[in-house]
Amino acid sequence: MSSDKDIHPSPLKPNDHLANERTYLAWVRTGIGIMAFGFVVVKFSLFVKQIGFVLQTKVAAPSHGYSSIIGIILVALGTLAILFAFLQYRRxxxxxxxxxxxxxxLLTTLLTGVILLISILLIAYLLQSV
Structure with missing residues (x-):
């Protein structure tokens, strides 16, 4: 014989829904922060190049051009974080x-791993430019 608890799912409590929304919004802020950092990385690289052009001097900056790629990857990662956060929110x-x-x-583990990998790449990139 089953009890009423087994037949009917527990009712959705407002606190549960609000906690889910807060978690989603925290992930959105994280995604926006990652995107903003990527934007700054790209724009700072362009700024350094333009300063060198205006001053008509060779600015001491790495000539690899990786900062644009890193910045674009960070913007894409921020976008993916927001997308996955929305999917997790709905689930x-x-x-x-x-x-x-x-x-x-899963989302926390995935984002942590990717950010750790990008951090290692950024450290390697900065060590080359020193």
Missing amino acids: TESQLKTGTYKPTT
């Missing part, structure tokens, strides 16, 4: 409504 919302919520760390 969690659905699970909360059906009473089948199961926490996951």
